[in-house]
Amino acid sequence: xxxxxxxxxxxxxxxxxxxxxxxxxxxxxxxxxxxxxxxxxxxxxxxxxxxxxxxxxxxxxxxxxxxxxxxxxxxxxxxxxxxxxxxxxxxxxxxxxxxxxxxxxxxxxxxxxxxxxxxxxxxxxxxxxxxxxxxxxxxxxxxxxxxxxxxxxxxxxxxxxxxxxxxxxxxxxxxxxxxxxxxxxxxxxxxxxxxxxxxxxxxxxxxxxxxxxxxxxxxxxxxxxxxxxxxxxxxxxxxxxxxxxxxxxxxxxxxxxxxxxxxxxxxxxxxxxxxxxxxxxxxxxxxxxxxxxxxxxxxxxxxxxxxxxxxxxxxxxxxxxxxxxxxxxxxxxxxxxxxxxxxxxxxxxxxxxxxxxxxxxxxxxxxxxxxxxxxxxxxxxxxxxxxxxxxxxxxxxxxxxxxxxxxxxxxxxxxxxxxxxxxxxxxxxxxxxxxxxxxxxxxxxxxxxxxxxxxxxxxxxxxxxxxxxxxxxxxxxxxxxxxxxxxxxxxxxxxxxxxxxxxxxxxxxxxxxxxxxxxxxxxxxxxxxxxxxxxxxxxxxxxxxxxxxxxxxxxxxxxxxxxxxxxxxxxxxxxxxxxxxxxxxxxxxxxxxxxxxxxxxxxxxxxxxxxxxxxxxxxxxxxxxxxxxxxxxxxxxxxxxxxxxxxxxxxxxxxxxxxxxxxxxxxxxxxxxxxxxxxxxxxxxxxxxxxxxxxxxxxxxxxxxxxxxxxxxxxxxxxxxxxxxxxxxxxxxxxxxxxxxxxxxxxxxxxxxxxxxxxxxxxxxxxxxxxxxxxxxxxxxxxxxxxxxxxxxxxxxxxxxxxxxxxxxxxxxxxxxxxxxxxxxxxxxxxxxxxxxxxxxxxxxxxxxxxxxxxxxxxxxxxxxxxxxxxxxxxxx
RNA sequence: GGGUGCUUAGCUCAGUUGGUUAGAGCGCUGCCUUCACACGGCAGAGGUCAUAGGUUCGAGUCCUAUAGCACCCACCA
Numbered sequence: 001x002x003x004x005x006x007x008x009x010x011x012x013x014x015x016x017x018x019x020x021x022x023x024x025x026x027x028x029x030x031x032x033x034x035x036x037x038x039x040x041x042x043x044x045x046x047x048x049x050x051x052x053x054x055x056x057x058x059x060x061x062x063x064x065x066x067x068x069x070x071x072x073x074x075x076x077x078x079x080x081x082x083x084x085x086x087x088x089x090x091x092x093x094x095x096x097x098x099x100x101x102x103x104x105x106x107x108x109x110x111x112x113x114x115x116x117x118x119x120x121x122x123x124x125x126x127x128x129x130x131x132x133x134x135x136x137x138x139x140x141x142x143x144x145x146x147x148x149x150x151x152x153x154x155x156x157x158x159x160x161x162x163x164x165x166x167x168x169x170x171x172x173x174x175x176x177x178x179x180x181x182x183x184x185x186x187x188x189x190x191x192x193x194x195x196x197x198x199x200x201x202x203x204x205x206x207x208x209x210x211x212x213x214x215x216x217x218x219x220x221x222x223x224x225x226x227x228x229x230x231x232x233x234x235x236x237x238x239x240x241x242x243x244x245x246x247x248x249x250x251x252x253x254x255x256x257x258x259x260x261x262x263x264x265x266x267x268x269x270x271x272x273x274x275x276x277x278x279x280x281x282x283x284x285x286x287x288x289x290x291x292x293x294x295x296x297x298x299x300x301x302x303x304x305x306x307x308x309x310x311x312x313x314x315x316x317x318x319x320x321x322x323x324x325x326x327x328x329x330x331x332x333x334x335x336x337x338x339x340x341x342x343x344x345x346x347x348x349x350x351x352x353x354x355x356x357x358x359x360x361x362x363x364x365x366x367x368x369x370x371x372x373x374x375x376x377x378x379x380x381x382x383x384x385x386x387x388x389x390x391x392x393x394x395x396x397x398x399x400x401x402x403x404x405x406x407x408x409x410x411x412x413x414x415x416x417x418x419x420x421x422x423x424x425x426x427x428x429x430x431x432x433x434x435x436x437x438x439x440x441x442x443x444x445x446x447x448x449x450x451x452x453x454x455x456x457x458x459x460x461x462x463x464x465x466x467x468x469x470x471x472x473x474x475x476x477x478x479x480x481x482x483x484x485x486x487x488x489x490x491x492x493x494x495x496x497x498x499x500x501x502x503x504x505x506x507x508x509x510x511x512x513x514x515x516x517x518x519x520x521x522x523x524x525x526x527x528x529x530x531x532x533x534x535x536x537x538x539x540x541x542x543x544x545x546x547x548x549x550x551x552x553x554x555x556x557x558x559x560x561x562x563x564x565x566x567x568x569x570x571x572x573x574x575x576x577x578x579x580x581x582x583x584x585x586x587x588x589x590x591x592x593x594x595x596x597x598x599x600x601x602x603x604x605x606x607x608x609x610x611x612x613x614x615x616x617x618x619x620x621x622x623x624x625x626x627x628x629x630x631x632x633x634x635x636x637x638x639x640x641x642x643x644x645x646x647x648x649x650x651x652x653x654x655x656x657x658x659x660x661x662x663x664x665x666x667x668x669x670x671x672x673x674x675x676x677x678x679x680x681x682x683x684x685x686x687x688x689x690x691x692x693x694x695x696x697x698x699x700x701x702x703x704x705x706x707x708x709x710x711x712x713x714x715x716x717x718x719x720x721x722x723x724x725x726x727x728x729x730x731x732x733x734x735x736x737x738x739x740x741x742x743x744x745x746x747x748x749x750x751x752x753x754x755x756x757x758x759x760x761x762x763x764x765x766x767x768x769x770x771x772x773x774x775x776x777x778x779x780x781x782x783x784x785x786x787x788x789x790x791x792x793x794x795x796x797x798x799x800x801x802x803x804x805x806x807x808x809x810x811x812x813x814x815x816x817x818x819x820x821x822x823x824x825x826x827x828x829x830x831x832x833x834x835x836x837x838x839x840x841x842x843x844x845x846x847x848x849x850x851x852x853x854x855x856x857x858x859x860x861x862x863x864x865x866x867x868x869x870x871x872x873x874x875x876x877x
Numbered sequence: 878g879g880g881u882g883c884u885u886a887g888c889u890c891a892g893u894u895g896g897u898u899a900g901a902g903c904g905c906u907g908c909c910u911u912c913a914c915a916c917g918g919c920a921g922a923g924g925u926c927a928u929a930g931g932u933u934c935g936a937g938u939c940c941u942a943u944a945g946c947a948c949c950c951a952c953c954a
Binding site: 003005006192199216217218219220231263264265267268269272273274275276280281282283341342343344387388390391394395398486490517521523554555557558559560561563565567568570571573574575576577578580581582583584585586587588589625627629630633636637644645648649733736737739740741743744745746747825826828829832833836839840841842843844845846847849850851852853854855856857858861 | 879880881882883889890891893896897898901902903904907908909911912913914916917918919920921933934935947948949950951952953954
């Protein structure tokens with residue numbers, strides 16, 4: 001059956017994926033005696049669509065999993081989706097606002113959650129089908145969701161255990177608050193942005209004086225409503241004498257103390273700092289130190305509350321304008337300056353956060369961090385690329401309590417019940433009926449839900465049935481590799497390590513591989529507002545999943561950026577086409593060869609198997625070390641250069657093809673078949689398609705993904721064949737270069753003469769036909785005497801020379817120039833080599849292999865230099 | 878303010894413990910529509926490895942300093 005002109009991904013990919021599903025290729029089994037190998041997919045947002053980052057994750061993990069599966073492992077790649085608390089809730093809130101112009105509070109918790117579930121049910125299929133489009137071999141029967149009952153039980157169990165050990169606690173503290181989301185945030189969820197603001201200088205008069213005042217410089221004049229003191233440095237000569245006195249708070253006419261605290265930097269601003277413990281994290285700390293009270297002046301949406309007197313009800317921004325105006329009017333304003341400073345913003349909605357004192361639940365991360373640090377220090381967990389280990393240690397060593405409560409509705413409700421009748425707090429996995437202390441039925445559950453990352457942190461085992469001791473858990477936990485982007489090292493990876501060790505007593509995985517960030521072709525972060533988002537599905541639609549996957553693997557350097565460009569993917573698409581075309585060639589000539597049988601004495605066969613063997617070794621090593629780019633390059637190079645450019649060209653003559661067909665030599669098919677298996681993890685679709693077209697294959701399996709992965713074979717090493725064919729290749733290249741330099745068209749055949757030692761001539765004569773054909777020679781003559789330089793020019797190789805008669809070359813000026821340049825290069829290389837050999841310290845210090853190499857190099861160079869010198873002399877230049 | 882990484886061909890990047898004449902893809906130039914492939918073939922040009930010192934028989938690779946870039950953490954009002 002003849003193949004189409006090129007692979008048609010739109011037509012074939014869906015069908016192929018369907019077949020994999022039918023064959024159950026992706027299913028891992030708890031009963032299998034095979035060694036398990038487990039990866040959990042970083043769960044994408046349930047309402048999301050596939051972006052390039054997902055495509056990268058999907059590709060790299062699929063490569064790892066498919067290879068292990070082919071190697072005979074019981075490979076489990078566990079899919080799942082994340083409820084993504086704030087993100088999802090925000091999407092639904094926006095939709096609600098747009099459609100009904102109401103917020104969630106107008107709808108009520110229960111009704112609102114119904115809406116979110118509706119949205120989730122509607123959109124959850126999207127990302128799943130998109131992962132399938134990419135070819136991901138996920139075990140769909142185990143599809144999990146972070147709000148599944150199974151996972152929720154694990155979340156509650158974890159919370160209860162931490163509570164019982166005192167590792168989760170409730171406390172009143174200053175936290176980061178998003179007034180738009182109306183929830184507390186963890187430190188990680190606050191992103192600081194440079195904002196061009198103003199620096200207002202204000203007068204705070206000393207109590208009882210209309211003359212003497214202190215100048216306070218602030219970026220947030222509106223917070224003066226909550227000032228409880230002003231602070232100066234205790235050693236500051238300017239203000240020292242005023243410590244302990246009082247000032248009158250502008251506009252509010254409250255009297256507040258002047259305190260001395262070394263936190264104040266005398267050199268910054270005026271050296272006088274207003275203290276607002278209710279709305280500034282540092283002020284809160286200073287306030288605590290001086291037992292100052294806390295005044296909260298904003299409500300949950302950052303509008304001025306009852307504490308703000310006449311400003312009550314104003315937004316932060318309006319209050320600021322009004323207060324500045326009032327200060328100006330009452331003569332308390334001195335000046336204002338431009339001031340650039342960093343302001344924290346909500347990671348999700350980009351609203352400026354408002355520090356706020358409130359009761360929240362915290363995890364004692366600093367305790368959990370100890371074992372997590374140890375696990376990486378002792379290399380029980382490796383983080384790759386290794387430079388991330390330091391980043392990990394740095395963060396872990398400075399970790400602070402993790403605020404896990406969120407005033408959201410979409411998420412795991414915290415399993416805590418407060419008794420109305422006594423002060424008891426009941427914390428339980430199963431919803432209690434009564435207070436655990438006074439047995440009162442009047443208990444109410446904590447309103448807050450948990451940070452999304454709390455449930456994600458349990459993902460490697462909650463998906464396998466923990467805390468039950470399930471067969472899945474026993475088989476597939478710990479996982480093997482955790483592959484994800486470095487941007488969620490703290491958010492997710494660190495928490496999995498902490499919670500994994502704490503809950504199960506085992507490390508959750510032995511390797512963390514952090515892939516680069518996907519960027520556009522100019523290295524810019526992709527964003528909707530910039531309009532530079534490259535849609536993986538659109539690329540797949542145009543060029544096929546294999547092209548995109550191969551491109552991503554090829555570009556998964558150990559660096560920090562991965563730039564996606566159309567041209568790059570096109571290059572990979574071209575490679576898919578090349579593979580397709582060479583398969584067409586093989587089918588055209590070798591369809592009648594239906595079993596593996598080959599001439600073991602053929603040097604070409606030996607040579608291509610040796611090359612293939614080197615490639616298999618390289619690919620295997622690279623994949624073992626997550627060097628996807630090198631693996632992709634190695635196989636690309638083998639297919640395109642070794643197999644297509646040389647092997648196929650070597651055997652392309654009528655005679656050679658006939659000979660091989662008659663002998664039923666299967667080398668061409670065998671090598672291609674192995675290449676397809678080697679490539680399958682990276683390009684699953686086209687390799688599956690082509691594999692079935694071959695006249696025979698190594699395995700009876702109904703899918704290439706069930707066949708074995710090619711491994712290096714000792715018996716396929718033929719160094720002698722490699723050496724000989726390497727010489728043939730160099731010889732052909734020399735002549736071709738000469739033809740190129742002299743612009744001899746391919747249609748013009750010219751005779752060549754080859755001189756060498758008899759032994760070498762013997763080796764070359766075997767390849768006479770190939771030499772002639774590939775150099776487009778009219779005749780190949782072998783001689784054991786050098787030719788006279790006056791009539792010919794000599795192309796020098798290490799152990800042979802090629803002579804071409806001048807009459808075929810026309811003007812030699814260019815050629816001579818080239819030789820002169822070559823001579824300079826070779827001479828200097830020779831000098832370097834010789835001086836090394838004369839250097840005693842080199843001869844005593846360098847390893848034997850290096851010395852031998854240099855010696856051989858010097859010999860070769862010397863011969864070449866002499867030959868070129870002789871050539872130039874004889875030609876009269 | 879603290880930290881990490883980067884600087885190699887026109888562009889994007891490899892280069893594993895120092896060791897033989899520094900590589901790839903794309904782009905560029907010339908030739909070729911030869912019966913797998915123009916999404917192709919053949920050939921070619923192009924690099925004082927950011928700069929200055931140092932260690933070494935030997936440095937793109939190790940050390941120091943400088944310059945520039947990127948990112949992370951902190952968040953001085």
